[in-house]
Amino acid sequence: MLQSARSAPDQKQAMEAAFTRATGLLDRDPAAALAEARAMLQMAPADPVVRLIEAQAMRRSGDAAGALSRLDRLVAEEPRMFGALWELAQTAAETGDSARAVAALETLTRQQPAIATGWFLLAAQLRRLDRAEEAWRADLSGVHASARDPELLKVAAAMNVGRLDDAAAMAKARRHRIPEDPVAVRLAGEIAWRQGDLSAALDTVETALVMAPGFDLARDFMVRLLLQMNRLEEAMAHVEVLARSPVAHPGHDLLRASVLVRLGDHGEAKAIYERLLELKPDHPQVWQNLGHVLKTMGQQDDAIAAYRRSVTHRPAMGEAWWSLANLKTVHLDKSDIAAMEAALATLDPAVEDQKEDLFHLHFALGKALEDAGEYAESFRHYDKGNRLRRTMILHDADDFTTEVAATARAFDAAFLGALEPGGCPAPDPIFIVGLPRSGSTLVEQILASHSQIEGTMELPEMMMIAGRLQSRIDDGEFPDFATMIASLSPDDRARLGEEYIDRTRVHRQTDKPLFIDKMPNNWQHTGLIRMILPNARIIDARRHPLSCCLSGWKQHFARGQTFSYDLDDIGRYYRDYVALMAAYDAADPGAVHRVIYEDMVHDTEAEIRRLLDYLGLKFEQSCVDFHTNRRAVRTASSEQVRQPIYTQGLSQWKNYEPWLAPLKSALGSVADRYPAVP
Incomplete structure (x- = not known):
């Protein structure tokens, strides 16, 4: 190893012992390491490895200038000594000599392109020199080099097969050993996301982007996380950065x-x-x-x-087939049915990434066969699609019923009667709540045809606020929901209401004074809405339970609605919904306006007038002519609400009555008493 010592075994052993001591002391006692290095240089003054250790010890001891002069000579004599190039780059970077650091790193990365850390340090130094595009390309090269890192490949493999705890432990160990490793940090962020910790995932990926702003894949993931959190303006800002990447990508x-779709453009x-x-x-x-x-x-x-x-x-693009069927006004013919059945035969339920195509095809075949009047075969496909989808989501009907009952108890008449005035006074929001497929899109389209009301979409902001409040219970800050709600001061409620108004502003594209939030699940948060937005209006869109539940069960939703893939689950969900809304009616009479779908169909103008009276708005004929409104509609009923009201759908559930025993049992007296409440 040390040429000058090869002729003398004792000297060689002494050198090796000193070498071991010096390298072991570098990080914890650099002064001692420097002494050992200089002792070795007495025996082997030209040995390049010992000279490198001396320079490393000098830098760590605070003598960066001295280290630089030695490293310059060493690199000039040993231009392919990668450790010396790396040390020179680090030392130059520490002293602010970015030009010298870049020169060393450019040499290093040419000779050793698989060393990712060299590329990332090069990118950082190039940015200091305002060489932004070169820096971006260096980051991308670092990411490319990391793709062959065996340690990172092991982390990714564990993550991809669901061994998330193992993956997290390996990623943590890697970050401890190499703190400035943006690829490992991004991997840790994805692991956190897969573990369900969206906030930690976002923070971690943000850290990766601070380390490597040109890490396009991390920025892409950041956008997707922000979309999940509905932070649309931030997502667009990152998209704008990606648009400037020196490596164009259609993704x-x-x-x-x-x-843009989420922003309504x-x-x-x-x-x-x-x-x-x-x-x-x-x-x-x-x-x-x-x-x-x-x-x-x-x-x-x-x-x-x-x-x-x-x-x-x-041909096996299941979501596209379902999207065709889901237009509702399109009837898929025999050749379409044959094509979908042939596509089904090419898919394997045991292959994870084929499951989405499978259940979408089953839902599409269910709709096509329903249109053909083949109800038994239609039900079979709907049932298969729902059963497969149910295995892929989490929903605990018992837990949900318990939560709903706790909410009803929390917002009783005594609590609401004793509530101090507070909340945000803005009258802007009109909430349309209920179950999906209850006629809520029809109500939205009618109201959005009024000159004073802007239609937006199903906005997640209220659910996000409610989820954040619930996390305070989950984290142990409060023992239960009622205690947490009671702790909110008038100022707290005002801040939450103002937050909702601020966060939904991005969805408003007109200067109309009122806007609609059509998130159906907000029925669960009626009490919270009344607390934080006391002047908001709440409309409960309700449809016959058998019609509504079966229609929801036949519908595959792009996201959420986890209760809808089992007839018993959806029946219990409807029953919980009716119970909670009845409790609100008793606790705060008149706060919620109910629209019965069947009444709206049979006596449209009268129901529209009643609805507008509740909102304090004048009647406009455009609301009756809602089907002429060409506004964008994002729900499954998008084509139906572009036609005049029709009555054919009121009793379609009877086509499937032979198979609805589980649903009827779950609904109980709610179905028998409709529209009255048991």
């Missing part, structure tokens, strides 16, 4: 389109999809996404054509 455009999203399809016309996912946007914009014929192009390029 960045797709991500931009996703954010469907026209710009449509333009992006069309531009991508000009470049690659056989991309089934982009055709499907374009179909979604066209459907939302009311361009039904074009949406149908887009979905059909998607399944032409990928």
Whole structure:
């Protein structure tokens, strides 16, 4: 190892012992390490390894300038000594000599492109020199190099097979050993996300981006996390950064389109999809996404054509088939049914990434066979799709019933009567609550046709506020829901109400004074809404329980609604909903306005007048002519509300009556007494 010592065994042993001591002392006692190095240099003054240890010890002892002069000479003599180049780069970076650090790192990365840390340090130093695009490319090269790191590959493999605790432990050990490793940090963020800790995931990925701002994959993941948290403006800011990446990627455009859709800018999203399809016309996912946007914009014929192009390029594209069926006004014919059955035969339920195509195809076949009047076979496919989907989600009906009962007890008449005035006084929001498929989109379309009301979409903000309050109970800050709610002061309630108004402003695109939040699940938070937004209006859209529940069970929802994939679950959910709304009616009479779907269908104008009276608005004929409103509609009823009201759907549940015993049993007297409450 040390050429000058090879002729003398004793000297060689002494050198090796000193070498071991010096390297062991570098981090904990650099002065002692420096002494050992200089003792070795007495025996082997030209040995490059010992000279490197001396320079390392000098830097760690605070003599960076001296270390630099030695490293310059060493690198000049040993230009392929990678440790010396790395030490020179680190020392130069510490002293602020970014130009010298960049020169060393450029040499190092040319010779050793698989060393990711070299690329990341090079990127940081290039940024100090305002060489932004080169820095970005260096970060990307570092990420590329990390893709071959055996340790990181082990972490990713454990994560991908669901061994999340093992993956987290390995990632933590890696970060402890190499703190400035953005790829390991991003992996830790994804592990946290898969473990359900969205906040920790976001913080961790943000840390990775501070380390490597040019880490495009981490920024892409950041956007997706922000979308989950409905932080749309922040998501768009990161999308704008990705658009400046020196390495163009169509995925960045797709991500931009996703954010634009969430922001309600469907026209710009449509333009992006069309531009991508000009470049690659056989991309089934982009055709499907374009179909979604066209459907939302009311361009039904074009949406149908887009979905059909998607399944032409990928016949087993289950979501595209379901999207066709889900237009409600489209009837899939015998050739479509044959194509879907052939696609089903190519899929394996045991393969995880084929399950989504499978259940979507079952739902689509259920709808196609329902339209054909083959109800037994239709039910069989709906049942298979629901059973498969139920295995992929979590819903505990018993726990949910317990939570609903606790909410009803918390917001009783005594509590509401003793409540001090407070909350945000803004009258802007109109909440439409209830179950999905209850006629809520019809109510929304009617109201959004009024000159004073803007339709937005199903907004998650109230559920996010409620979830944050619930976490205070889960974390042990409060023993139960009632105690937590009672702890909110008038100022607390005002802040929460103002937060809701602020966070929903991004969805408002007009200057109309009122807007609609059509998140159906907000029925669970009626009491909270009354506390923090006392001047908001709440409309409960209700439909016959057998019609509503069966329609929900036949519907695959893009997200949420985990109760809807089992007839017993959905029946119990409807029963809980009726019970809680009845409790609110008793505790705060008149606070909630109820729209019975069947009444709206049979006597539309009278029900609309009654609804507008509750809102304190004048009657407008445009509300009766709601089907002429071309606003974007994002729910499953998007095409139905672009037609006049029809009565055919009122008793469709009877086609499936032979198989509805579990639903009837779960509903109990709620079905028998409708629209009255048991």
